[in-house]
Amino acid sequence: MISPTPKRSLWPAKDPRAVVVLDQTRLPHRVQTVTLRSLDDVARAISDMTVRGAPLIGVTAAYGMAFAMAMDPSNASLARAYDVLFATRPTAVNLRWALDVMRDLLAPLPPALRHEAALRKAHEVAEDDVSSNLALGLHGIQLLQQVAARRNGQPVRIMTHCNAGRLAAVAWGTATAPIYLAHDNGIPVHVWVSETRPRNQGASLTAWELADHGVPHTVFADNAAGHLLQRGLVDLVIVGADRVTRRGDVANKIGTYLKALAAKAHRVPFHVAFPCSTLDWTLDDGVASIPIEERSAREVTHVSGTDPRGRVVTVRVAPMESPARNDAFDVTPAKLVTGFITERGLCAANARGLRSFRRP
Ligand code: MRU
Numbered sequence: 148m149i150s151p152t153p154k155r156s157l158w159p160a161k162d163p164r165a166v167v168v169l170d171q172t173r174l175p176h177r178v179q180t181v182t183l184r185s186l187d188d189v190a191r192a193i194s195d196m197t198v199r200g201a202p203l204i205g206v207t208a209a210y211g212m213a214f215a216m217a218m219d220p221s222n223a224s225l226a227r228a229y230d231v232l233f234a235t236r237p238t239a240v241n242l243r244w245a246l247d248v249m250r251d252l253l254a255p256l257p258p259a260l261r262h263e264a265a266l267r268k269a270h271e272v273a274e275d276d277v278s279s280n281l282a283l284g285l286h287g288i289q290l291l292q293q294v295a296a297r298r299n300g301q302p303v304r305i306m307t308h309c310n311a312g313r314l315a316a317v318a319w320g321t322a323t324a325p326i327y328l329a330h331d332n333g334i335p336v337h338v339w340v341s342e343t344r345p346r347n348q349g350a351s352l353t354a355w356e357l358a359d360h361g362v363p364h365t366v367f368a369d370n371a372a373g374h375l376l377q378r379g380l381v382d383l384v385i386v387g388a389d390r391v392t393r394r395g396d397v398a399n400k401i402g403t404y405l406k407a408l409a410a411k412a413h414r415v416p417f418h419v420a421f422p423c424s425t426l427d428w429t430l431d432d433g434v435a436s437i438p439i440e441e442r443s444a445r446e447v448t449h450v451s452g453t454d455p456r457g458r459v460v461t462v463r464v465a466p467m468e469s470p471a472r473n474d475a476f477d478v479t480p481a482k483l484v485t486g487f488i489t490e491r492g493l494c495a496a497n498a499r500g501l502r503s504f505r506r507p
């Protein structure tokens with residue numbers, strides 16, 4: 148069974164010149180939507196993480212280009228929109244991919260035709276994300292079926308990190324696509340959800356969407372990952388990616404690398420799920436070359452949550468005088484990755500495995 152209407156994180160507004168997104172800065176405490184109508188709306192939503200997750204950043208940016216063309220379809224406006232959106236977040240390469248797709252389409256067109264064409268393309272990029280993630284899930288479910296076959300009806304135990312779920316994409320998610328499909332088709336699963344400090348995308352977003360879908364899961368403190376793997380409580384790890392180099396190095400949310408090291412030490416398969424828009428064919432050595440976003444130290448020194456009256460409050464956990472550092476992503480070398488799950492199939496995490504996915 149495959150849901151024909153998977154839950155979405157972004158959808159067209161009634162006004163054809165706008166798009167609606169879930170406000171991810173409010174989850175899990177409030178489920179609120181935001182309507183984006185302009186280049187500035189989109190740039191702000193990506194920068195402040197109203198929308199986040201590599202594929203969703205790319206799709207939302209495509210709409211940003213379309214909204215810019217509605218205001219002013221000139222060459223100068225096209226170049227400016229590209230630059231403004233490109234500057235929003237540095238690590239997820241899906242952003243550059245989507246901006247390139249839009250610019251390559253729009254630049255040769257007469258300005259009068261650009262807005263309509265851009266809006267059509269943005270919708271297409273969004274729908275392609277949905278179908279890619281479904282295809283990726285249908286490939287990835289094979290891995291879960293293999294584990295299920297030896298679990299005698301016991302749940303397949305999957306560890307994940309950050310949010311590579313439907314909230315990070317338009318629908319299905321990447322790491323979660325095989326999990327949702329397995330769950331919907333009677334394969335019992337249990338997901339270990341890493342809290343993912345400092346912004347807690349695991350505890351606040353992945354846990355929320357798994358609960359919303361009825362998928363059994365447990366949130367754990369990031370520091371417990373090695374312990375859970377060592378105790379034999381995890382059958383496989385599946386994470387998403389923000390950028391994968393041509394030799395298979397993976398940039399993903401900070402903490403992914405430590406999980407990969409621990410999984411390797413305990414011979415637990417470690418898979419990375421991503422659509423091919425996450426591949427950066429221009430880079431080889433990911434540790435040396437992938438730009439890593441550094442975010443505000445406040446995300447480390449403070450935590451947010453609800454108080455007993457349901458109000459969202461932010462409190463400081465570090466001493467006033469202590470500085471903090473906040474690298475938002477790390478790079479997992481290909482040699483620590485068991486395999487890749489993409490919409491074009493499963494492959495080894497190396498240059499040869501990826502080569503067949505390269506489009507001319
Ligand atoms: O900083 P974020 O929340 O945008 O980071 C998201 C992640 O690192 C995800 O794991 C990654 O984008 C994969 S999303 C399918």
